Amino acid sequence: MVTATTTSIISEDRTRGADILKKAKDEFPTPESTVVKKRRLSSVSSDSEVVEKSFKKQQKKSLNLSAPLLERSRSQSALVITHFDDPYDLNKEHPYPELRPYEVLIKNKVVGLNHVDWKAKKFKFAIYSFPWVNGRESSGVVVSHGTKVDDTKLPVNQRVFIVSTSYRDIRTSTFQEYTAIDSRLVWKLPGSFSFENGATIGVGLVTSGMAFHSWGYASSNDRIEKNSKTMLIWGGSSVVALYAMQFAKYFGFKVVSIASEKNAEYIKSFGCDLVVDRHLGFEKIEEIIHSEVKHIDYALDCVSRETSELSLKLIQKVNGEDDDSKSYFIPLVAKPKAEIPKNVQMEEVFIKKFHEDIKLGEEFVNFSTSLFENGNLKPVRHRTFHGGLKGIVDGLLQLEEKGASAEKYVASF
Numbered sequence: 001m002v003t004a005t006t007t008s009i010i011s012e013d014r015t016r017g018a019d020i021l022k023k024a025k026d027e028f029p030t031p032e033s034t035v036v037k038k039r040r041l042s043s044v045s046s047d048s049e050v051v052e053k054s055f056k057k058q059q060k061k062s063l064n065l066s067a068p069l070l071e072r073s074r075s076q077s078a079l080v081i082t083h084f085d086d087p088y089d090l091n092k093e094h095p096y097p098e099l100r101p102y103e104v105l106i107k108n109k110v111v112g113l114n115h116v117d118w119k120a121k122k123f124k125f126a127i128y129s130f131p132w133v134n135g136r137e138s139s140g141v142v143v144s145h146g147t148k149v150d151d152t153k154l155p156v157n158q159r160v161f162i163v164s165t166s167y168r169d170i171r172t173s174t175f176q177e178y179t180a181i182d183s184r185l186v187w188k189l190p191g192s193f194s195f196e197n198g199a200t201i202g203v204g205l206v207t208s209g210m211a212f213h214s215w216g217y218a219s220s221n222d223r224i225e226k227n228s229k230t231m232l233i234w235g236g237s238s239v240v241a242l243y244a245m246q247f248a249k250y251f252g253f254k255v256v257s258i259a260s261e262k263n264a265e266y267i268k269s270f271g272c273d274l275v276v277d278r279h280l281g282f283e284k285i286e287e288i289i290h291s292e293v294k295h296i297d298y299a300l301d302c303v304s305r306e307t308s309e310l311s312l313k314l315i316q317k318v319n320g321e322d323d324d325s326k327s328y329f330i331p332l333v334a335k336p337k338a339e340i341p342k343n344v345q346m347e348e349v350f351i352k353k354f355h356e357d358i359k360l361g362e363e364f365v366n367f368s369t370s371l372f373e374n375g376n377l378k379p380v381r382h383r384t385f386h387g388g389l390k391g392i393v394d395g396l397l398q399l400e401e402k403g404a405s406a407e408k409y410v411a412s413f
Helices: 014-027 048-062 068-072 115-123 195-199 202-214 239-251 261-268 282-292 305-319 358-373 389-401
Strands: 076-081 089-094 103-112 137-145 159-163 178-182 230-234 254-259 274-277 298-301 327-331 344-346 382-385 408-412
Touching: 076 389, 089 389, 103 195, 115 389, 137 178, 137 195, 137 202, 159 195, 159 202, 195 382, 195 408, 202 239, 202 358, 230 239, 230 305, 239 254, 239 298, 254 261, 254 282, 261 274, 274 282, 282 305, 298 305, 305 327, 305 344, 382 389, 389 408
Parallel strands: 230 254, 230 298, 254 274, 298 327, 327 344, 382 408
Antiparallel strands: 076 089, 103 137, 103 178, 103 408, 137 159
């Protein structure tokens, strides 16, 4: 039915770094060559004549010239990675993306920050050449259209939010002033939402949505009798979990979450029926859940390899080892090393399906848009870092050092 950092990278405990790195490297394999190609950061602006010719050609090919700002702009600001070991480059001469026929150009207003953004640079993965630009989600306004875009659906200045799942295409990255994105995979930002609200949505929404899609829950036709099935979410304070439990409640599930007690009331505001303190020992957690739940039908782990194994163990304890009915489990961060019980079906979620299958992605955008409009989905709370590109650097540093719990870090341009 309705799916990421990716498989999203979720933080509830900083000890899960090794698991996250392993998961990320599995999805972002290192290129065969260990030599990363270098090219000049601003080659398009090294010669005024070449720049003018290239810029005019690009405008003629793909830009709607009703956006006067872009007629004057030959470059943009971007947070550029020039080498794994070098500081971020706050580059004001980075070329803005050339549009393809079905794409729109978004002027980013607020960007979402994810653990993969700092981990990729620190642990040297998912960066395929230099200069490189990270960033997976943002909110902003439409400023231009590709040649095959219906500009009546997404007019200039339309407020939108986006998620980039095309990891190898930095035109779609969001740590830059402008981002190119397929127009069919763009959400209109609801009128009551701020740009900060919009920047909290992309990665968490698509990751959780694609998980439900893999289970066969993708539209209003897939709703079940209320509380007729139970879903376990380990790591309920993560952004992905907060969106997942909203999908779960919409489809009719009873939701049980394991998370920090300090966030219990906030988590319940997203529809979670039972929050169990993650600091309790496993036996106590199992006892509490078993007293409230007779069978775990679906489970989502948003934390680590260790908690994915505990999730499996909890399914067996609650359901009974001899139970013949199938349970479905998705470990978002790392696969368990333990043997998978015969009555548990484990699956992986790759959020790149969102852009690789345009029909699926477009259907998900339309479906989730209706849920926002009807009040079945709402954005999570956020912490905003100001200062433009420098704000992104500050936010990523805090995300690495402190982590975020039941909130999303965003940076405002």
